[in-house]
Amino acid sequence: MSDKIEISDRYSGLYRENIEKISESSSAYINSFREAAFKRFIELGIPTKKNEDYKYTNLNLYFDHDYKNYFMPVASDFVKAEEFRCDVADLDTHGIVLLNGFYPTINDKLQQLPGGAWIGNLNEAAVMFPEQIEKHYNKYANSETDGLVHLNTALAPDGVFIYVPEGVTMIKPVQIVNLVYSDEDIFNQHRNLIIVDKNAQFSLIVCDHTLSPQRFLTNAVTEVFVGENSHFDIIRVQNEHNNAGKVTYTFIHQERNSVASSNNMTLHGGLIRNSTYHYLGGEGAESNSYGLFLTDKFQHVDNFVNVDHAFPHCTSNQLFKGVLDDMSTGAFNGRILVRQDAQGTLAYQKNNNILLTDDARMDTKPQLEIYADDVKCSHGATVGQLDEDALFYLQSRGIDKQEARLMLMFGFAHEVIQNIKIEPLRERMDNLVMQRLKGELSRCESCMVNCG
Amino acid sequence: MLIINNLKAAINGKNILKGISLEVKPGEIHAIMGPNGSGKSTLAAVLAGREFVKVIEGSVTYFGKDLLEMAAEDRAKEGIFLGFQYPIEIPGVSMVNFMKTAVNEHRKHKGLSPLSASDFLKMMREKKEMVEIDSKLANRSVNEGYSGGEKKKNEIFQMAMLEPKLAILDETDSGLDIDALRIVAGGVNKLKNSDNSFIVITHYQRLLDYIVPDVVHVLYDGRIVKTAGKELAVELEEKGYDWIKKEVENNILA
Numbered sequence: 001m002s003d004k005i006e007i008s009d010r011y012s013g014l015y016r017e018n019i020e021k022i023s024e025s026s027s028a029y030i031n032s033f034r035e036a037a038f039k040r041f042i043e044l045g046i047p048t049k050k051n052e053d054y055k056y057t058n059l060n061l062y063f064d065h066d067y068k069n070y071f072m073p074v075a076s077d078f079v080k081a082e083e084f085r086c087d088v089a090d091l092d093t094h095g096i097v098l099l100n101g102f103y104p105t106i107n108d109k110l111q112q113l114p115g116g117a118w119i120g121n122l123n124e125a126a127v128m129f130p131e132q133i134e135k136h137y138n139k140y141a142n143s144e145t146d147g148l149v150h151l152n153t154a155l156a157p158d159g160v161f162i163y164v165p166e167g168v169t170m171i172k173p174v175q176i177v178n179l180v181y182s183d184e185d186i187f188n189q190h191r192n193l194i195i196v197d198k199n200a201q202f203s204l205i206v207c208d209h210t211l212s213p214q215r216f217l218t219n220a221v222t223e224v225f226v227g228e229n230s231h232f233d234i235i236r237v238q239n240e241h242n243n244a245g246k247v248t249y250t251f252i253h254q255e256r257n258s259v260a261s262s263n264n265m266t267l268h269g270g271l272i273r274n275s276t277y278h279y280l281g282g283e284g285a286e287s288n289s290y291g292l293f294l295t296d297k298f299q300h301v302d303n304f305v306n307v308d309h310a311f312p313h314c315t316s317n318q319l320f321k322g323v324l325d326d327m328s329t330g331a332f333n334g335r336i337l338v339r340q341d342a343q344g345t346l347a348y349q350k351n352n353n354i355l356l357t358d359d360a361r362m363d364t365k366p367q368l369e370i371y372a373d374d375v376k377c378s379h380g381a382t383v384g385q386l387d388e389d390a391l392f393y394l395q396s397r398g399i400d401k402q403e404a405r406l407m408l409m410f411g412f413a414h415e416v417i418q419n420i421k422i423e424p425l426r427e428r429m430d431n432l433v434m435q436r437l438k439g440e441l442s443r444c445e446s447c448m449v450n451c452g
Numbered sequence: 453m454l455i456i457n458n459l460k461a462a463i464n465g466k467n468i469l470k471g472i473s474l475e476v477k478p479g480e481i482h483a484i485m486g487p488n489g490s491g492k493s494t495l496a497a498v499l500a501g502r503e504f505v506k507v508i509e510g511s512v513t514y515f516g517k518d519l520l521e522m523a524a525e526d527r528a529k530e531g532i533f534l535g536f537q538y539p540i541e542i543p544g545v546s547m548v549n550f551m552k553t554a555v556n557e558h559r560k561h562k563g564l565s566p567l568s569a570s571d572f573l574k575m576m577r578e579k580k581e582m583v584e585i586d587s588k589l590a591n592r593s594v595n596e597g598y599s600g601g602e603k604k605k606n607e608i609f610q611m612a613m614l615e616p617k618l619a620i621l622d623e624t625d626s627g628l629d630i631d632a633l634r635i636v637a638g639g640v641n642k643l644k645n646s647d648n649s650f651i652v653i654t655h656y657q658r659l660l661d662y663i664v665p666d667v668v669h670v671l672y673d674g675r676i677v678k679t680a681g682k683e684l685a686v687e688l689e690e691k692g693y694d695w696i697k698k699e700v701e702n703n704i705l706a
Contacts, residue, residue: 387540389540390540390541390542392502392503392524392540393536393539393540393542393594394542394550394554395501395523395524395525395528396500396501396524396525396527396528396533396534396536397525397528397550397554397610397614398525398528398529398554398557398558398561398614399525399553399554399557400523400525400557401523401525403553403557404525407545407549407550407553408542408545410544410545411542411543411544411545411593412543412544413544414544414545415543415544418544
């Protein structure tokens with residue numbers, strides 16, 4: 001108990017000292033949630049392993065540390081971010097570069113992209129689109145019992161805002177490159193809001209890169225609204241250095257007949273915890289949650305998924321895979337809740353993991369709560385080694401053992417990658433994963449960021 | 453080509469092969485028949501290099517080399533091919549990538565440069581036609597979601613791609629309908645020439661209506677108990693294996 005109080009004290013001190021400064025640049029509406037959220041955080045604290053949802057992840061490793069800076073980067077820092085260009089061949093996107101999760105408010109303002117979507121920072125959006133903010137902000141981040149979501153609501157100074165108005169089809173995806181850079185150890189909290197209105201279509205790619213070797217900790221909350229009959233895809237490529245801690249929450253709220261997919265590709269990072277909440281809030285909605293992670297050394301990756309079937313005739317898929325080398329560890333926690341009214345639900349979950357050494361460890365926990373009668377639900381979890389029979393099959397065709405192992409691991413990972421609909425990105429991911437499996441530095445050749 | 457001499461092998465400490473001797477010459481087709489549990493698949497596994505089968509005694513010489521000393525992939529590159537009784541499904545690995553890697557490993561072994569993408573695809577096309585497999589199969593993951601017959605045809609397709617000197621077909625006919633059986637047998641007959649050899653392991657005489665063996669062996673309880681010409685297969689089909697079992701038991705008693 002004393003630990004919890006001490007560590008949480010560090011963060012409550014932050015609130016008292018900085019709340020005035022943070023509130024200055026945010027809208028009254030966003031500020032109106034801060035105090036209650038902070039009180040709730042004080043009650044809950046930073047989640048410990050005693051919390052069933054965090055049983056396998058020790059956040060203290062990163063939270064019990066004195067960071068030098070906890071808030072927005074200063075203006076001059078954004079200059080460096082502007083120099084960065086991602087250049088995946090054939091990947092035709094609208095590119096946006098963030099610094100430590102923040103939208104560069106120096107030169108770029110909230111803007112309308114060709115095609116019709118708006119992108120910018122949350123604080124400016126609160127001025128330009130107050131009705132959208134009031135309708136959606138803090139409506140979906142409803143993990144009541146998770147202290148870190150409340151800490152984010154209390155203290156996040158800003159974040160990215162994306163608004164895809166009704167009927168807008170964004171043919172080109174938006175690619176956000178999030179640069180993590182600082183001269184000192186920093187703790188970042190940002191708050192993103194994505195609104196995909198009725199009959200719209202939108203794909204978002206988010207790539208993380210660390211630019212400096214300092215210790216980083218991120219606590220990011222993203223709320224997504226997917227309106228009736230809309231399509232939304234989010235693909236995250238997590239590629240930070242092994243001294244970076246990252247906690248992400250993505251709350252996806254779906255309306256009737258919408259389709260939303262989330263794909264977390266974790267290539268590098270010290271400690272990563274991704275919580276993805278899918279709320280199927282209208283008949284005929286479909287959600288897909290994918291994840292792939294490749295770990296080595298002392299890395300730890302934890303994927304937490306919560307799928308809430310609240311309406312009839314919705315479909316959900318979960319496919320998460322991990323390849324763990326050295327003494328790395330991983331966790332998967334997949335919850336499916338089928339509420340009483342959600343008749344005709346189809347819900348699938350699959351979690352497969354390969355341990356490459358005896359020291360690697362994976363904990364996997366499916367949780368199914370079903371209160372409706374007419375439901376088709378399946379789940380399966382495996383933790384094992386490479387399939388010896390498959391290995392021999394490849395060898396028996398003249399492929400040497402080393403190459404055969406690589407092919408099997410790649411095939412294993414490709415099952416997740418193949419769900420990426422954007423072809424050049426799919427190919428790039430195949431490449432990055434192959435490099436990663438070969439033990440080579442896994443970064444885009446054209447990327448000047450060294451994220452290994 | 454292949455000389456097996458007094459081969460004894462065990463799986464998990466249990467003796468399965470109890471002294472097998474066999475010689476295969478270039479251009480020959482040998483059929484190995486026998487009841488379930490007689491050691492047919494174990495023999496195939498030893499020849500292909502499966503590590504869970506432990507050789508206790510005896511030798512296997514392949515073109516003058518000690519086969520048992522060679523890794524599975526080297527045996528393959530030296531021209532040994534195993535057609536699996538139960539081909540393995542490998543999700544995420546495409547047939548094209550699998551075969552391209554295998555063919556180029558074989559070429560490297562022979563000191564040849566890798567095939568260009570277009571030459572490789574041309575080769576795939578020709579072999580697919582040769583063994584009459586659905587061209588769409590090649591775009592899928594290895595054996596994933598294939599029917600039993602498709603899996604077996606895919607084994608013959610791989611054999612056609614790799615052009616082995618010695619192919620061991622482990623019950624490639626079991627579970628096939630007559631059309632698939634004809635295609636599998638047709639593939640073997642098209643690939644057959646005076647330099648390569650086949651060991652066809654089968655439970656049923658039916659396959660041997662299409663692939664005519666030079667020699668038929670009966671394996672029983674880890675030993676070859678009878679060797680004769682192709683007429684032996686017909687006799688087995690008519691009379692079953694019981695008379696052989698009796699003969700063996702009488703010999704032991706005598």
